[in-house]
Amino acid sequence: MTDASMDPAARPAKSGLTVTDARTRKRNAAEKRFRAYGMAAIGLGLLFLLFLFGSILKSGLPAFTHTIVSVEFTMSQADVDDAESKMLKTKAYENFFIAALQSQLEASALDVAFDAKAIERIVGKTGGTIRSHFKDNPGDIGKPVAFELAASSRVDGYFNGRVTRETLVDSRFLQLTDLDLVDALKEAGIIQSAFNWNFITGKDSGVDNPGGAGLGASVIGSFFMMLVVLFLSLPIGVAASIYLEEFAPKNRFTDLIEVNISNLAAVPSIVFGILGLAVFIQFAGLPQSAPLVGGLVLTLMTLPTIIISTRASLAAVPPSIRDAALGVGASKMQSVFHHVLPLAMPGILTGTIIGLAQALGETAPLLLIGMVGFVAREYPEGFIAGFTDANSAMPAQIYTWASRADPGFYEKAWGGIIILLLFLITMNTIAVILRRRFERRW
Amino acid sequence: MNDMRIVERDVKTNEVKIAAKDVQVYYGTNHAIKDVSVDIEDKTVTAFIGPSGCGKSTFLRCINRMNDTIDVCRVEGDIRIDGDDIYDAKVDPVQLRAKVGMVFQKPNPFPKSIYDNVAYGPRIHGLAKNKADLDDIVEQSLRRGAIWNEVKDRLHAPGTGLSGGQQQRLCIARAVATEPEVLLMDEPCSALDPIATAQVEELIDELRKNYSVVIVTHSMQQAARVSQKTAFFHLGNLVEFGETGQIFTNPVDPRTESYITGRIG
Numbered sequence: 001m002t003d004a005s006m007d008p009a010a011r012p013a014k015s016g017l018t019v020t021d022a023r024t025r026k027r028n029a030a031e032k033r034f035r036a037y038g039m040a041a042i043g044l045g046l047l048f049l050l051f052l053f054g055s056i057l058k059s060g061l062p063a064f065t066h067t068i069v070s071v072e073f074t075m076s077q078a079d080v081d082d083a084e085s086k087m088l089k090t091k092a093y094e095n096f097f098i099a100a101l102q103s104q105l106e107a108s109a110l111d112v113a114f115d116a117k118a119i120e121r122i123v124g125k126t127g128g129t130i131r132s133h134f135k136d137n138p139g140d141i142g143k144p145v146a147f148e149l150a151a152s153s154r155v156d157g158y159f160n161g162r163v164t165r166e167t168l169v170d171s172r173f174l175q176l177t178d179l180d181l182v183d184a185l186k187e188a189g190i191i192q193s194a195f196n197w198n199f200i201t202g203k204d205s206g207v208d209n210p211g212g213a214g215l216g217a218s219v220i221g222s223f224f225m226m227l228v229v230l231f232l233s234l235p236i237g238v239a240a241s242i243y244l245e246e247f248a249p250k251n252r253f254t255d256l257i258e259v260n261i262s263n264l265a266a267v268p269s270i271v272f273g274i275l276g277l278a279v280f281i282q283f284a285g286l287p288q289s290a291p292l293v294g295g296l297v298l299t300l301m302t303l304p305t306i307i308i309s310t311r312a313s314l315a316a317v318p319p320s321i322r323d324a325a326l327g328v329g330a331s332k333m334q335s336v337f338h339h340v341l342p343l344a345m346p347g348i349l350t351g352t353i354i355g356l357a358q359a360l361g362e363t364a365p366l367l368l369i370g371m372v373g374f375v376a377r378e379y380p381e382g383f384i385a386g387f388t389d390a391n392s393a394m395p396a397q398i399y400t401w402a403s404r405a406d407p408g409f410y411e412k413a414w415g416g417i418i419i420l421l422l423f424l425i426t427m428n429t430i431a432v433i434l435r436r437r438f439e440r441r442w
Numbered sequence: 443m444n445d446m447r448i449v450e451r452d453v454k455t456n457e458v459k460i461a462a463k464d465v466q467v468y469y470g471t472n473h474a475i476k477d478v479s480v481d482i483e484d485k486t487v488t489a490f491i492g493p494s495g496c497g498k499s500t501f502l503r504c505i506n507r508m509n510d511t512i513d514v515c516r517v518e519g520d521i522r523i524d525g526d527d528i529y530d531a532k533v534d535p536v537q538l539r540a541k542v543g544m545v546f547q548k549p550n551p552f553p554k555s556i557y558d559n560v561a562y563g564p565r566i567h568g569l570a571k572n573k574a575d576l577d578d579i580v581e582q583s584l585r586r587g588a589i590w591n592e593v594k595d596r597l598h599a600p601g602t603g604l605s606g607g608q609q610q611r612l613c614i615a616r617a618v619a620t621e622p623e624v625l626l627m628d629e630p631c632s633a634l635d636p637i638a639t640a641q642v643e644e645l646i647d648e649l650r651k652n653y654s655v656v657i658v659t660h661s662m663q664q665a666a667r668v669s670q671k672t673a674f675f676h677l678g679n680l681v682e683f684g685e686t687g688q689i690f691t692n693p694v695d696p697r698t699e700s701y702i703t704g705r706i707g
Contacts, residue, residue, distance in 0.1 A: 327617065328562060
C-alpha cells in the first residue's frame with residue numbers, strides 16, 4: 001500500500017544495480033526480522049515440548065518401578081496347623097515372616113532392632129497374603145517358598161528419591177527409624193527395586209494402596225471403547241461424507257446440515273457426556289460405566305471430525321478423475337467407489353485415526369457416564385462383557401489417580417500419562433505410515 | 443492454414459448421426475447456448491471453433507449429457523442420436539456415455555496401470571467374456587489409440603507415468619475401448635506439444651473411419667487440418683456451420699470472417 005502512495009518524483013534519479021538503495025535495505029531487513037520471529041516461535045515451541053516431555057518422564061518413570069521385599073522361608077504342616085489354631089491367624093503367619101526376615105538379616109551379619117509394627121509400615125500386613133498363598137497352594141507346605149511382597153509407597157518414594165531422611169516426618173505410615181531398617185534390608189539384598197509389571201497389567205487399587213495400582217483394566221476399557229468408536233464412526237462417517245460430498249443436492253437443507261456438522265466438531269465434549277447420560281443410560285437403559293456407552297458417546301464426538309476430514313479428502317480428488325470415469329460410462333456410484341474413494345483413502349484413514357486418538361484421550365464425557373477410575377477393579381470376563389461390564393478408561397483412570405491424596409498416586413498418574421502418550425504416538429505413527437503407503441500421485 | 447488442400451478436400455456427405463434442434467442451455471440464469479441447431483454426420487470429423495466462453499464446450503458436453511453433473515445447468519431443446527432423443531426420461535445417461543465416448547482437455551488417465559485404464563470401461567459394461575477377450579479389447583483399443591507399440595511392453599506400468607501426448611492417446615484408447623459410435627473431444631491437444639499434437643491429429647483422422655468425431659478446438663489451424671465440417675460459435679450462438687474448406691476460405695457471416703482473420707476472439 002505504501003508503494004502506491006510514493007511519489008514517483010521522489011525516487012532517486014539513477015543508481016547502479018550494485019548499490020542497494022534504502023528501500024530495498026529496509027525490505028530485506030523486514031524479511032530477516034520476520035524469519036527471526038519464525039525461528040524464535042519454533043524454538044520456543046520446541047523448548048516447551050522438551051520441558052513437557054522432560055517433566056513427564058521425570059515424574060512418570062518411577063511409576064514403572066516398585067520396591068519388593070523378598071523373603072524365603074518354609075512352613076511345615078505343623079506350623080500351619082499351629083497358626084490356624086490361633087485366634088489371630090494372620091498375626092501368626094506374620095510372625096513367621098518376621099522371624100524369617102530376622103534370621104536372614106542375622107545371616108547377613110546385620111543387626112538392627114525392629115518390631116512387627118515397623119515391618120507393617122514397610123510392607124503392610126503380610127499375614128493375610130501368606131495365609132492365602134498356603135491355602136491356595138497346599139502343595140507348598142513344607143517346601144521353601146520365596147515370598148515377594150511389594151513395599152509401601154513411602155518406601156518406594158524413599159528408593160526413588162521422593163522421600164528423604166530430611167523431609168520425612170514421623171507418621172503412622174513411616175518413621176525415621178524405619179529407614180535404618182530399610183537400609184539394612186537393602187544391604188542384605190532383601191529389599192530391592194524391580195520393574196513394576198503390575199502397573200501395566202494390573203487393576204486399580206484402593207485409595208490407600210498406590211503400590212498395587214495398575215492401568216491394565218482401564219487399557220482394556222479404552223480398547224473396547226475404541227472398538228465401538230471405530231466400527232460405528234468409520235462407516236457412518238464415511239457414508240455420510242460420500243453422500244454429502246458426491247450425491248446430495250446443494251440446497252438450503254444440506255447447507256444447514258453442513259454448518260451443523262462443523263459446529264458439532266466444536267461442541268465441548270462434556271456436552272456429549274451429559275447427552276450420553278440422558279439418552280443412553282437414563283432413557284435407553286444401557287448399563288452405567290460400560291465401555292459400550294462410552295464408545296457411543298465418543299462416536300458422537302468423533303463423527304464430525306471424521307466427516308470433515310473425509311469430505312476434505314474427497315473434495316481434494318481432482319474432478320478430472322470423476323469426468324474420466326463418467327466419460328467411459330461409469331455410473332456415479334461406480335465413479336465414486338472405483339476411483340474417488342481409493343484416492344481419498346489415505347486422507348480418510350488419517351482423519352479416522354486422528355479422530356480415534358482424540359477420543360482415546362477424552363476424559364470429561366466418561367466421568368459423566370460413570371467410567372471413573374475406581375470402577376476399573378476387575379478385568380471383564382470375556383468379549384461381550386468387555387463392552388457391558390463396568391470399567392474405566394485410561395484418561396479417566398489417570399484423572400482419578402491424580403485426585404487421590406496419597407502422593408504415591410501422583411507418580412502413578414504421570415506414569416499413566418506416559419502409557420497414554422505411547423498409545424497416541426503409536427496411533428499417529430500408524431496414520432503417517434498409512435498415508436505414505438496409500439498415497440498415489442497423479 | 444490457407445493451403446489449397448482445404449479447398450480440394452474431397453467432401454462426401456454421410457448420414458446424419460447427431461441431430462440437434464433448438465438447443466438452449468442455461469447455467470442458472472445465464473443463457474449459455476441459444477437456439478443451436480446442427481446436424482453432425484457419421485464418419486466425419488466436425489470441429490467446433492470460436493472464442494473462449496462461446497459455448498462450444500458446453501454444447502459438446504450436452505451430447506453425452508456430461509452437463510447433468512452440474513447442478514445449475516439446464517438443457518432445453520432436442521438432441522437426437524440415430525433418431526433417439528437423448529434427453530428422453532427413458533434414456534440412462536450412463537448407457538448413453540458408453541455410446542458417446544469423451545476425451546478431455548487435460549489428459550486424465552486413472553492412477554492405475556495402462557492395462558486397467560483401458561480395461562475399465564469394458565469391465566463395467568461387461569464387454570469381455572473372459573480374460574483373453576479383455577486382453578484382446580485392450581490391445582485393439584491401444585492399437586486404435588496409436589499407442590500400442592509404445593506401451594506393449596509395460597502394460598502394467600502406471601498410466602500416469604506416460605508423457606503428456608502418450609497419456610492423451612491412452613485416454614483416446616480408453617474412450618474407444620467401450621465401442622462408442624461418437625467420440626467427443628474437448629480441446630484434446632491444448633495441453634500437448636506440437637509433436638504430440640501432430641500424432642493425436644493423425645489419430646483423429648484415422649478414427650474418422652469408424653466414428654463420428656466432434657472436436658472442440660481453439661486452434662483454427664487444427665480445425666482446418668483435421669475436420670471436414672466446421673461450426674463457428676460466438677456468444678452462445680451457432681453463427682455458421684458448413685464444409686471446413688468453405689468456412690475458412692469463403693465464410694458467409696462477417697463474424698466468422700472476423701474471427702478466422704483474427705479480428706475478434
